Amino acid sequence: MGKSHRRARKHRTHGQPAKTRSGRKSTHIKKVGKFALINHRAHQKELRAAENEDVPMVDMDGVPLSRARRQFLKIQAAAEQSKALKLKAKLTGGLSKKARIRAARMQRQKLAAAAPPKPEGEAAPVLKVAPAAPTPGQIAFQNKVNAKEAARLLKVAANTPIPSRKMWKPGPSTPCQKLHGIVAKPNKPGEEKTVKERRRERTKMLKTKKLEEKKKKMGGGGMAGGKRSR
Numbered sequence: 001m002g003k004s005h006r007r008a009r010k011h012r013t014h015g016q017p018a019k020t021r022s023g024r025k026s027t028h029i030k031k032v033g034k035f036a037l038i039n040h041r042a043h044q045k046e047l048r049a050a051e052n053e054d055v056p057m058v059d060m061d062g063v064p065l066s067r068a069r070r071q072f073l074k075i076q077a078a079a080e081q082s083k084a085l086k087l088k089a090k091l092t093g094g095l096s097k098k099a100r101i102r103a104a105r106m107q108r109q110k111l112a113a114a115a116p117p118k119p120e121g122e123a124a125p126v127l128k129v130a131p132a133a134p135t136p137g138q139i140a141f142q143n144k145v146n147a148k149e150a151a152r153l154l155k156v157a158a159n160t161p162i163p164s165r166k167m168w169k170p171g172p173s174t175p176c177q178k179l180h181g182i183v184a185k186p187n188k189p190g191e192e193k194t195v196k197e198r199r200r201e202r203t204k205m206l207k208t209k210k211l212e213e214k215k216k217k218m219g220g221g222g223m224a225g226g227k228r229s230r
Contacts, residue, residue, distance in 0.1 A: 032040075057065045065073075090096065095103065134142075193201075 057070065059065055086096070
């Protein structure tokens with residue numbers, strides 16, 4: 001049997017990155033086992049817990065100190081240091097905070113008393129700022145808005161009817177009509193009905209009219225209207 005002329009396939013070792021189409025090797029990715037990753041995370045968790053753990057400490061007398069007690073002692077030491085600085089400033093001739101505020105107030109009062117008095121009728125000067133001149137674009141836009149508003153008002157005025165007083169006849173009027181000089185049309189005797197009654201009558205007349213029109217369309221009754229003679 002003859003020897004094969006095929007080239008032997010070169011096997012890539014495990015973990016070796018393959019080449020891309022451009023010829024460059026891809027970034028090497030380090031593979032980590034599952035259990036190694038679990039152990040690493042557990043170790044990191046223990047380190048974070050150790051940082052937050054309250055380490056037992058004792059004072060000079062051997063009394064154990066908690067974290068709250070240590071924080072209180074730290075604040076107390078800062079307060080004592082601040083008090084010592086204030087006492088040192090006082091012994092060297094410095095003024096306290098209240099004394100400095102009092103001295104500044106007295107100085108303001110002296111300056112106000114030394115200032116010339118203002119006349120009683122005179123008000124504080126008001127600075128007048130001249131309005132900025134409108135630009136040509138602003139003027140053109142305002143003219144366009146004014147023309148549109150004028151056209152709308154003209155249309156409203158053309159479609160608004162003017163009430164005439166000649167249509168009113170002498171008779172009883174409401175206070176509002178008397179105020180505007182309008183006289184209402186008198187009612188005939190026996191026609192003093194409420195709005196609800198007039199509406200009911202109009203509805204009744206409309207129903208009667210529709211019924212009559214329906215009968216006319218159906219043929220006026222009898223056999224044509226769908227009745228049978230016995």
